[in-house]
Amino acid sequence: MNIEDFDFNLPEELIAQTPLKDRTSSRLLVLNKETKEIKHQQFTDVKKFLRAGDCLVLNNTKVLPARLYGVKEDTGAKIEVLLLHQQEKDIWEVLTKPAKKVKEGTVLIFGNGLLRATCIGYKDHGGRILEFSYDGIFYEVLDQLGEMPLPPYIKEQLPEKDRYQTVYAKEEGSAAAPTAGLHFTTALLEEIKEIGVTIAFITLHVGLGTFRPVSVDKIEEHEMHAEFFQMTKETAETLNRVKENGGRIISVGTTSTRTLETIARDHGEFVESSGWTDIFIYPPYEFKAIDGLITNFHLPKSTLIMLVSALADRETILKAYNEAVKERYRFFSFGDAMLII
Structure with a gap:
């Protein structure tokens, strides 16, 4: 068809x-x-x-409140990360924007250091593999820092x-x-x-x-x-x-x-x-x-x-x-x- x-x-x-x-x-x-x-x-x-x-x-x-906004540790450049799925405990497949700025070894900082991530690999379509480090429970940190990843056709912010x-x-x-x-x-x-x-x-x-x-x-x-x-x-x-x-x-x-x-x-x-x-x-x-x-x-x-x-x-x-x-x-x-x- x-x-x-x-x-x-x-x-x-x-x-x-x-x-x-x-x-x-x-x-x-x-x-x-x-x-x-x-x-x-x-x-x-x-x-x-x-x-x-x-x-x-x-x-x-x-x-998950899967959209994170952070910066590159070395340059301070702004990076957006979208969690896709968990591969193992602290290792996630993600999308990054702009993807070209996130190379293997790149360290990202979120929430003034509450959450850190290191790029350890690549996926198709601009995907990256990140390994996260943090104190406490990952989902509680994510709830504090992350935003809901609303569909692309929704332009309004979600108050709740x-x-x-x-x-x-x-x-x-x-x-x-x-x-x-x-x-x-x-x-x-x-x-x-x-x-x-x-x-x-x-x-x-x-x-x-x-x-x-x-x-x-x-x-x-x-x-x-x-x-x-x-x-x-x-x-x-x-x-x-x-x-x-x-x-x-x-x-x-x-x-x-x-x-x-x-x-x-x-x-x-x-x-x-x-x-x-x-x-x-x-x-x-x-x-x-x-x-x-x-x-x-x-x-x-x-x-x-x-x-x-x-x-x-x-x-x-x-x-x-x-x-x-x-x-x-x-x-x-x-x-x-x-x-x-």
């Missing part, structure tokens, strides 16, 4: 720059993937479309760090939030449980590759980035039981979807597992794990709109997106939500 098949016109003013004060006050476009019917609801109405025996699967990754975290965030390691989960509050999740819906958690640490544009014309030639995932024995047993009893698995977000589909593809069922997935889901694709999806509205020509187009077919998704534009829905990370069921 051609990349242009997944394009649509999006006015820039519909890109949400700030989160709503109340997480649950966003709108919800509900798309029936069989009948193609579209309904316009509020996010709290999601309860109407769930039923006893279903399972809602949430990604409990936690976003927690608004770029889900209320159930637990496992530290993401460079970006699983944004479909930002709409939930603890109270709403409790109300969903009272219906008889099971809540299950998986972990996928979101990498910055999720924002990397597709640079090939034929989408089949796109090389997907890899991200770390984990599923516990408890979650695997819960999901298998839901399937056996005829319940539906509703994935919250494309990150949860990619994790579930990877495990179902590799094992034929849900099993306790962890590893790296570079699964790329685009039409035509036979879903093996999920029955429905709660997600935000995605960028034109992105791998994420390709994934949702595989679930509800491309023409139906583009029609729904064009209606969302017409109805002035808010797009992307801090925007409104969509339920495909």
Whole structure:
């Protein structure tokens, strides 16, 4: 398929720059993937479309305040560092800006010396390997010095760090939030449980590759980035039981979807597992794990709109997106939500 098949016109003013004060006050476009019917609801109405025996699967990754601003020890030149993933205890793969100023042996200073880093290697696309040194606990130092790495299309500063975290965030390691989960509050999740819906958690640490544009014309030639995932024995047993009893698995977000589909593809069922997935889901694709999806509205020509187009077919998704534009829905990370069921 051609990349242009997944394009649509999006006015820039519909890109949400700030989160709503109340997480649950966003709108919800509900798309029936069989009948193609579209309904316009509020996010709290999601309860109407769930039923006893279903399972809602949430990604409990936690976003690191992964953007650091420091200086070179020898020259005082300003350097920006973005943590990508931890290779071992104090050794991280990062992006640096400007990358050309950070060579092997370069020492960087953050927070007047609270944190130091030495470049010990190179990666592709301007990546570097840094070894950090500090007193105390790394994540506490990072929380003190780091900023949330908001997506490139968000130009506003975020006054509260927690608004770029889900209320159930637990496992530290993401460079970006699983944004479909930002709409939930603890109270709403409790109300969903009272219906008889099971809540299950998986972990996928979101990498910055999720924002990397597709640079090939034929989408089949796109090389997907890899991200770390984990599923516990408890979650695997819960999901298998839901399937056996005829319940539906509703994935919250494309990150949860990619994790579930990877495990179902590799094992034929849900099993306790962890590893790296570079699964790329685009039409035509036979879903093996999920029955429905709660997600935000995605960028034109992105791998994420390709994934949702595989679930509800491309023409139906583009029609729904064009209606969302017409109805002035808010797009992307801090925007409104969509339920495909």
